[in-house]
Amino acid sequence: xxxxxxxxxxxxxxxxxxxxxxxxxxxxxxxxxxxxxxxxxxxxxxxxxxxxxxxxxxxxxxxxxxxxxxxxxxxxxxxxxxxxxxxxxxxxxxxxxxxxxxxxxxxxxxxxxxxxxxxxxxxxxxxxxxxxxxxxxxxxxxxxxxxxxxxxxxxxxxxxxxxxxxxxxxxxxxxxxxxxxxxxxxxxxxxxxxxxxxxxxxxxxxxxxxxxxxxxxxxxxxxxxxxxxxxxxxxxxxxxxxxxxxxxxxxxxxxxxxxxxxxxxxxxxxxxxxxxxxxxxxxxxxxxxxxxxxxxxxxxxxxxxxxxxxxxxxxxxxxxxxxxxxxxxxxxxxxxxxxxxxxxxxxxxxxxxxxxxxxxxxxxxxxxxxxxxxxxxxxxxxxxxxxxxxxxxxxxxxxxxxxxxxxxxxxxxxxx
Numbered sequence: 001x002x003x004x005x006x007x008x009x010x011x012x013x014x015x016x017x018x019x020x021x022x023x024x025x026x027x028x029x030x031x032x033x034x035x036x037x038x039x040x041x042x043x044x045x046x047x048x049x050x051x052x053x054x055x056x057x058x059x060x061x062x063x064x065x066x067x068x069x070x071x072x073x074x075x076x077x078x079x080x081x082x083x084x085x086x087x088x089x090x091x092x093x094x095x096x097x098x099x100x101x102x103x104x105x106x107x108x109x110x111x112x113x114x115x116x117x118x119x120x121x122x123x124x125x126x127x128x129x130x131x132x133x134x135x136x137x138x139x140x141x142x143x144x145x146x147x148x149x150x151x152x153x154x155x156x157x158x159x160x161x162x163x164x165x166x167x168x169x170x171x172x173x174x175x176x177x178x179x180x181x182x183x184x185x186x187x188x189x190x191x192x193x194x195x196x197x198x199x200x201x202x203x204x205x206x207x208x209x210x211x212x213x214x215x216x217x218x219x220x221x222x223x224x225x226x227x228x229x230x231x232x233x234x235x236x237x238x239x240x241x242x243x244x245x246x247x248x249x250x251x252x253x254x255x256x257x258x259x260x261x262x263x264x265x266x267x268x269x270x271x272x273x274x275x276x277x278x279x280x281x282x283x284x285x286x287x288x289x290x291x292x293x294x295x296x297x298x299x300x301x302x303x304x305x306x307x308x309x310x311x312x313x314x315x316x317x318x319x320x321x322x323x324x325x326x327x328x329x330x331x332x333x334x335x336x337x338x339x340x341x342x343x344x345x346x347x348x349x350x351x352x353x354x355x356x357x358x359x360x361x362x363x364x365x366x367x368x369x370x371x372x373x374x375x376x377x378x379x380x381x382x383x384x385x386x387x388x389x390x391x392x393x394x395x396x397x398x399x400x401x402x403x404x405x406x407x408x409x410x411x412x413x414x415x416x
Contacts, residue, residue, distance in 0.1 A: 018128075019115075023108050026135045030104035030144045038100050038145035041092070042082065046147055049079050054086060062294060069294045070237050072245045076230055077188035078149035096147070103151040104144040111135040113158045114399060120165050120369055122406055126413075130406045134399065137352070138344050143395055149189055150392050156186045158399060161376070164200060165369055171211040173218060180219040184226025191244040195383050196376065197223070203375060207368050238292060245296050248303025254324070254388035255306045255317050261327045262336055263388030281305065324385035328393065329353060340391050349394065352401050359404035362411055373403050 042050055045061055049071060052058045060068035085098055115131040122130065134140065143151050163179040186193040201219065204211050227243055234240045253263035277285055288297050310317045330353040331346065340346070360377070363370055377400035384393060
């Protein structure tokens with residue numbers, strides 16, 4: 001009998017070629033979308049803060065005549081990301097295009113990270129299929145063409161999950177160091193990540209006995225070091241031991257008499273970030289002292305208003321909360337965006353939502369690692385739904401949805 005040998009080098013080279021081709025085509029598609037549908041300028045908060053940084057040297061969102069309120073309303077990382085491209089001294093159009101190109105590159109290479117994640121749960125062939133679905137998912141393709149932190153956040157979230165799963169196999173200083181860096185950057189990118197970070201660390205401590213407490217503390221320490229420069233700035237300038245202070249405003253946007261799933265903001269904030277309210281709320285806002293603590297006091301006001309709304313009509317806002325969870329997990333039947341109903345966007349969204357829902361039902365108690373994915377999925381649903389759900393937020397749960405849908409597909413393939 002002839003002896004058959006497996007040429008692993010050839011397989012490895014073929015895999016590298018395949019991934020290179022996929023990345024090339026998804027990057028090409030993203031660049032095409034950028035030129036057809038992409039943003040042409042920085043919008044809303046991003047535009048205001050970058051403009052203040054560029055023209056006045058002030059890291060500020062709100063200003064009153066010549067007084068610039070120190071920003072604590074917006075997380076800083078994406079602003080620094082946008083501002084860093086100013087060093088190329090490009091004209092405005094090329095400046096925006098360069099930002100979108102970099103986002104497209106980052107999103108395209110997320111294929112490799114996602115593939116390494118799903119290999120923990122599936123065969124190589126199914127992992128490759130799911131990775132292709134993820135990378136070519138219409139809303140994820142389109143996200144690269146937006147001046148939005150969502151593409152960068154998805155990339156960091158995937159790296160966080162990747163190192164988390166690595167640590168469950170081998171808990172060592174290097175992996176905890178990397179996890180801490182990614183967590184720190186994510187904290188500087190989205191305020192909600194603090195909840196996911198805490199939940200993840202608790203899960204790591206209670207369910208993985210091979211992970212010592214000292215290594216978890218290393219992760220926390222490294223993340224604190226990463227955020228420390230900005231945290232120090234907020235402590236010294238604003239006496240605030242936090243990175244971002246917008247909990248109240250975001251809670252109010254999703255919980256006021258005019259709120260829907262997408263929140264209530266457009267009719268109150270103009271393109272320059274100026275807030276235009278009416279009635280008693282306007283009077284309260286006008287009475288806030290204009291000083292460096294303005295953003296903090298404004299947010300506290302909105303927090304009180306939101307909590308009072310919820311306390312006064314708990315049933316109304318609970319039903320809205322349930323509606324937001326449904327819209328986040330499936331789709332928003334009353335979205336205000338006409339492009340939301342495009343069949344190229346809506347059909348894949350409905351399919352992945354339905355498949356992931358049934359995948360969730362068959363995935364409980366499958367493994368500790370899969371349970372972690374489920375916890376991340378549910379945590380995002382329940383945390384974000386306290387506030388409001390914009391269409392692009394579905395991308396935050398997309399990696400988890402594809403894994404859960406993959407579990408359903410895997411179960412079906414094994415059965416039949």
